[in-house]
Amino acid sequence: TAPDSDKIVMKRIDVSQSSEADVSAALKRPSQKSADAILNIVTPIINDIRENGDKALLSYTHKFEKATSLTSPVLRAPFPKEMMNLPAETIKAIDVSFENIRKFHAAQKEEKPLQVETMPGVVCSRFSRPIERVGLYVPGGTAVLPSTALMLGVPAMVAGCHKIVLASPPRADGSITPEIVYVAHKVGAESIVLAGGAQAVAAMAYGTESVTKVDKILGPGNQFVTAAKMFVSNDTNAGVSIDMPAGPSEVLVIADRDANPAFVASDLLSQAEHGVDSQVICIAVGMDEQHLTALDDELHKQAMALPRVDIVRGSIAHSVTIIVKDIEEAMRISNDYAPEHLILQIKDAESVVPKVMNAGSVFIGQWTPESVGDYSAGVNHSLPTYGFAKQYSGVNLASFVKHITSSNLTAEGLKNVGDAVMQLAKVEELEAHRRAVSIRLASLNK
């Protein structure tokens, strides 16, 4: 057994014996590199892509991905079969996940336009249309992430986006992981940009000789990717929007005395292995020392058996177990933290869901590990981190459409609403606005 100093253990804080400030300090997210420093790195890269297009894009891929043999930065559909050579079990896993994600996102479609007659003869409608061209960033620096390609590509396909462009850094030999090519093929992507980082984001935002310019860029990525997304979405010349601010992944597990310590530990670790900057929170409801020790022991035992134990050590170092007396206290802390993933390993977990105010995605009950949502259940895994679950939704079908409204008035409708319009136009001193109504009303009275 390892000496105690080597034990992988989460620090503990007991709410009944701590100040509110101590609890908030324990829940603080690991700090990010200053936005200015990152912006100073990505701005010249973005400008270079705007000025030098494909040539610059290729040179960054040669530099960062070491893919010096790559001569074209874009792979266009139809993608060659030999680039999708995969074992049958991988194909099956992708197909099952694809179908569940498709079903759940297809159910989010609005069947018919919303239509309301606000006054007799005044009809207001709202209908949706797909965003025509979307750019989906699939990170590739340190891991193979076909699941991210699925989570972005499937809803784009379901929404009916006309052009789906994927971007992902190639491997050093210039190739792209076959799993990603297979997903790109399944969702009907028009092309794959073989590039990563700020340069890939810039290429999709502005377009190059061979990269299709897109209208919206979605997908997670490291700090360079995130900074570039923020930059281009603030540049009116780019005319591009983004999904949401992204930060390191996080989970908050609420567990009570009934929870199986092995299950709880496995959920905490499945998040902790993402990266050293991941944060893992366990809220222990009504647990005594015996339960808490059982949890600590399980966490250590399982962590030591993981291939990524070194990453786990890093993330567990800034993670915490918070001891609370009841579920109300647990939910207050959870809603304040607004976790990306919230796991409820508690008795009657479903009955607690109405108390969830802020969370990216909720995993209910002991048979629902977060991993099912990460890959195959059907829910999306691109979720707001860093407390942004307070105001953002995760990626969903609506992320790939925009809503257009319309009004349609009869003469009677204009008579009914005209006075209110003319009066407010007068208050705002916009005479042409007032006349657009009065001219019509006068013509009706002739």
Ligand code: NAD
């Ligand atoms: P990445 O694809 O995001 O970034 C790789 C790129 O970073 C390279 O192509 C290069 O262009 C750029 N880069 C690296 N060093 C640079 C430097 N010094 N200067 C300028 N550019 C540089 O891959 P990654 O780095 O492995 O990061 C993946 C991120 O995505 C992680 O933070 C991970 O947590 C996150 N992620 C999140 C989710 C989610 O759904 N929330 C899913 C998967 C991954």
